[in-house]
Amino acid sequence: MPRSNATATQAAHSHVTVIGAPAAAPAAPDRTKQRDAFFDNAKYLAIVLVAMGHAWEPLRSGSRTVTALYMIVYAFHMPAFIVISGYFSRGFDASPEKIKRLVTGVVVPYVVFETAYTLFTRWTDGVPDRPVSLLDPLYLTWFLAALFIWRLTTPLWKSVRRPLPLALGVAALATLAPSIGDDLDLQRTLQFLPYFVLGLCLKPEHFRLVRRGEARVLAVPVFACALATAYWAVPRMNYAWFFHRRGAEELGVPAWYGPVMTLALFGCSLTLVACFLAWVPGRRTWFTALGAGTLYGYLLHGFFIQAANHWHWSHLEWTHRPLGEITVTLVAGAVVTALCTPPVRRLFRCVMEPTMAWAFRPDRATGPRPERPSRLAGTLARHER
Template sequence: MTEAISTAQAAGVAPRPAAGTTAAGSAGSAGQRDAFFDNAKYLAIVLVAVGHAWEPLRDGSRAVTALYTVVYAFHMPAFIVISGYFSRNFDASPGRAKRLFTGVVVPYVVFETAYTFFTRWSDGEPDRAVTLLDPLYLTWFLAALFIWRLTTPLWRSVRWPLPIALAVAMLATLSPDIGDDLDLQRALQFLPYFVLGLCLKPEHFRMVRRRAARVAAVPVFACAVALAYWLVPRFDYGWFFHRASAEQMDVPAWYGPLMTLAVFGCSLTLVACFLAWVPGRRTWFTALGSGTLYGYLLHGFVVQAANHWHWSHAAWTGEPVGEIVVTVVAAVVVTLLCTSPVRRVFRCVMEPRMDWAFRERRTA
């Protein structure tokens, strides 16, 4: 959601940024940000927030459920593919290991603890224990990103990284006993998207940004929405969450590997459509793309508080106008959480420098 995207870049390829920005790297020259990726990150985080706002509305609206299914089919895969793309040069060197710790591990510990205490109130679970092994709510992505990042040198060295990653994901669906430690089931099932990102080159992104791709994405996306609407009573969209084995989905074991391949193909098609529509020029929201970690982790508290007060029980939220209002409010809230004032307040826990905790690197 982990850093949602900016951390993926910061710990992987880019130098430490100037104050007020994240080390998000660029698809172009060193030190120069690519507006396309910042735009993609912002739009994806808006979809994450909107998807969470739609969750309480699914039972009352087939249309909302269909849109929810489509969004969940590609928004996290898009995040993860871009994370992998900006992790290509991660080599566990001291500088990058430090940024991995400060940009992923520290936010994970802080927000895993914070969400635990907040959930005690929002969900009425006063005895919920603080544990760093069982990611709570949005923090699963940080745990998964840490695992993926550490294994990057391996994926960069094997001959067939993507087929191997797909095989790992397929086998994970056959293993109900993997357990909840670090949400490993989800980390393994989402692994192919990260590995795909490692394998991509700038020219691959240029391909989906062509005008022909943008035009083709329109009927493809329209068909996806129509198909999702038809599938609402016939299909368990839980497959797009990638957090359960086939047995836990109450289907025969052999469904798991087949659904892994089918969902991977579907998600990548929609990711390509999404990226085809992302503007490549600077826009009013481009600068917000460097604050996706903040929007990702902070909006969860807003969602949990709103659910605690049962906002979705209001009759107006079940009406079409109400659903539109909920969507707009979610987009506005997460946008505000990506802005500079919010980032200045929370930078100490999301992008801490922590020079005091690391040995000074000496150059020969």
Template sequence: MFHAASSLVPSPRSLRSQKDQQHRSPDRRAKQRDAFFDNAKYLAIVLVAVAHAWEPLKGDSRVLQAAYMLVYAFHMPAFIVVSGFFSRGFDGSPGRLKRLVTGVVVPYVVFETAYPLFKTYVDGVPQDISLLDPYFLTWFLCALFIWRLTTPLWKLVRHPLPLALGIAMLASVTPAIGDDLDLQRVLQFLPFFVLGLTLRPEHFRLVRRRAVRIAAVPVFACALAFSWWAVERMNGAWFYHRDSAQELGAPWWVGPVMQLALFGSSLLLTACFLSWVPGRTMWFTTLGAGTLCGYLLHGFLIKGADYRGWFDHPALHRPLGEIAVSAAVAVAVTLLCTAPVRRVFRCVMEPRMDWAFRADPVRVAREREREPEQEKEKEREKEKVSA
């Protein structure tokens, strides 16, 4: 819900200049990934997949409905905050735009086409293909594309977060926005992305203190209890952020109030979640670089099982069955984040596409300037060898 080419958010690097990073070797860059953010991305993607598996099962269990509501309150906000944090360097330069196209637009087009075709094949019901109406989980790629394009604007204005909150509140009372590009979600989740843009590394260090980790225990306990109470009293669709207040059958003024309430509660739970994320290298740390695969591919497993009616089996609607499904989906999404799977799908998730872009004239000029120096260096090396 987190370098968009190999994961849902940019690869966490140490905060050095872009020029320095270009001159580092791949091994050196790999060592400078921040284990905390890779761990956070992996754990968040597991929560996303497990929550998707709970959706067809939760109707028979109030506890599962409460857990589902709790997870939906923070898993995508956490993903989006981290996405915003690592989007701070986006400046609209040719290199950044190229990466945005290859890492976000291309996977969106591919999977926005693949999911309807998959439903047509498995379910036997013809499904229209529309690039304007995101299907299932592809909305996040569409939203990330729009958010990234607007990043220079948010870095320019004086008070970006209040402005983003105002836009989200207005969106919640505007049913005329419609479903194109899932703009309701884009606008209602916008404050979390803008918040990420305004954060600094020390803010994440604050939530990782021992006192915060301890305080997160009663916070989550109270949140779970409130979710259990709210199951029969609150429309869970509020957590999807895809409808206006009027579309959810509420008075228009409820929309802005719910936006503020959900933003505050989601932000609190996100901070608690991040406080529990390990900061050291774990067995799953390297999987954080493959969250794009895990995110986009697990939907085929969930939807395939749903189309085939596997979730209707009575055994899966009992506590042990629900636990078994959760564990199976967690293992599946873990395998989908591994390096072999990433290599197989690199052609659609990390395409080079040099043929589609013009060469950057500034980069070409710099390379030409370096050529004489490189030739001189080679001559010096030859002289040393001959000596």
């Protein structure tokens, strides 16, 4: 494989872009040393917030504080995850090797978990006749369907002059079109598109900027203001806007609210994403290695959430008290942390990262082709003997 192609593949799929690293590097560095601890830390912390947000859902109606925290988390946790996903999709060029990775790392898990969630929620939701539909993502699987579409369109966004304004325009128009429907959760895919495109446009120096000491200090009052604003907005705002699942008219407001809210939420979310990234440690920590298994934690923790909701844990009075809410939060964090660990990843790797060598032709570009001796070389060799 040419050196340039190897570098692109490494950056896009191994998540090894090292911010601030010197240009020179060992010829064959260890894989674990190549990963940037900052991004693994960010992915782990984001996935913990995802799990906590899902655990808070049944507690929203009984606590204004929980609802305010819920709004804040939903304003930036998935945007942060999507921005990072876009950043590491910059090397996607629709080559056979990249398409293979897209199928094995996104399509196969989508099919497996869409089927699994459908069968599981037949029991938890009491809907025994719920059909398995690969066109209607259920629960958490929407992200895989969206990631598939975003990655396939990456070459387009890399070729246009102004990709981010164009993506914002697409997202704004999506809020005006409730007829888009639920196929592949396209409404949410289009409304979250600008965050992925932003990730494609980012460079290492942009992340260095938010990791400066001044940014960490500035993030404190900004986040405090966001918390106060969210607390004030709880009875005044429909937080369904942060889900990006519905058009403006479906949320009970005039259609022109859609484009306005698209821009407002994008600015709000990016500000909070910057605050979040400013606080993410750049050094290796006890949870850095767990950042490689965040997709496992994301897809698997939903079964625990669904089962817990089936048993109506939120009906317990103590869970609606401050100590109970803190306990629920810590349990959610502990569960998703356990699901990111190496033993769980080894157990589910067959469906999350299958090799599927049987399904694909060998990639001739992965290694040098053996040279066939010419007839002249064979004749000279015989004469030498």
